[in-house]
Amino acid sequence: MMLLAGVAAIALAGCATNRTGALNADYSNLSGPQIQAGVADLSQRYAQDPRNKALGIHYAAALRAAGQTEPAVRVLENLVSVHQGDPEVGLAYAKALSAAGRFESALRVVDNAMNPVTPDWDALSVRGAILDQMGRPEEARQAYTQALLLAPQEARLHANLGLSYAMTGELVEAEAHLRQAAALPGATSKVRQNLALVLGLQGQFEAARMLYATELPPEEVKANMDYIRALLTQQDRWQAIRNDTPA
Incomplete structure (x- = not known):
């Protein structure tokens, strides 16, 4: 999944x-x-x-x-x-x-x-992703923010920033950044699925289900909704999210 x-x-x-x-x-x-x-x-x-x-x-x-x-x-x-x-x-x-x-x-x-003088936005995105996985979200977000100065219309950067907030349970901020990512050219199905996940984790189940349904076949929609409900019962749900994020 x-x-x-x-x-x-x-x-x-x-x-x-x-x-x-x-x-x-x-x-x-x-x-x-x-x-x-x-x-x-x-x-x-x-x-x-x-x-x-x-x-x-x-x-x-x-x-x-x-x-x-x-x-x-x-x-x-x-x-x-x-x-x-x-x-x-x-x-x-x-x-x-x-x-x-x-x-x-x-x-x-x-x-x-x-290159510390002229860094590539992709390199900064990679750095941010690694730092998020290491449990250093503030440093990760600094990297994403710097990358966005170089590529403000890059959907992946907005999505990564949203996911960073999701992994620390700051779901309102996560939703805002993922919505911004989903509205940009180049947004992938994964961006929209991650937005659905964040909506579901806030209890917006119908909105999450409808968004999943635009991206996935019915059996996968059900599996994802079951996953969200299972996450909501876990005290360490944010660690579970981090562990489910493929490296």
Whole structure:
């Protein structure tokens, strides 16, 4: 069940002006069979050209979407050894480390990959996501806010900021930022599903159900609504949300 997807997933798609495009690899919105097909295809291509930076970044992103976090780390470790000092490879490596739960290492890598004078908004988003997973929300929100100064119309940044508030139980703030994200071009189904989750956690069950119904088949709508009601019975629901957020 892909709930609160976005913060730790650290999506790859985007259109920053200071990137070559190698990082525009997001497989998380695909279906399971599509992801598996992508992994199979990229695996064959990567085996023939393991030094190819863009190919390796795409392959690692597909592996992460398939839940194969350790193989993704190994792919990026190989790229780091070949493309030493490359900021795009470093950022992709940080994403892979974060997905594998190695947050301290991921934070060091992203800090080394990020230009402190002209930081990329995606790198700042990655940094924020890692800090959220480490239980450092104030620092995470500073990173997202700085990123929004560079890319104010980037839906993913507004969504990540909303999810950050959701993970600390500040649901009114979470809803406001997720609504802003959902209204922007480029908002994904995950953004709208996360908004539905936050609505449900505030007791707005019908609004949550209706929003889920626009995104998911009936059986998944029911599963998500059952999940929300189960969360509401847990005293440590915010930790449960954090743990359910794929890295």
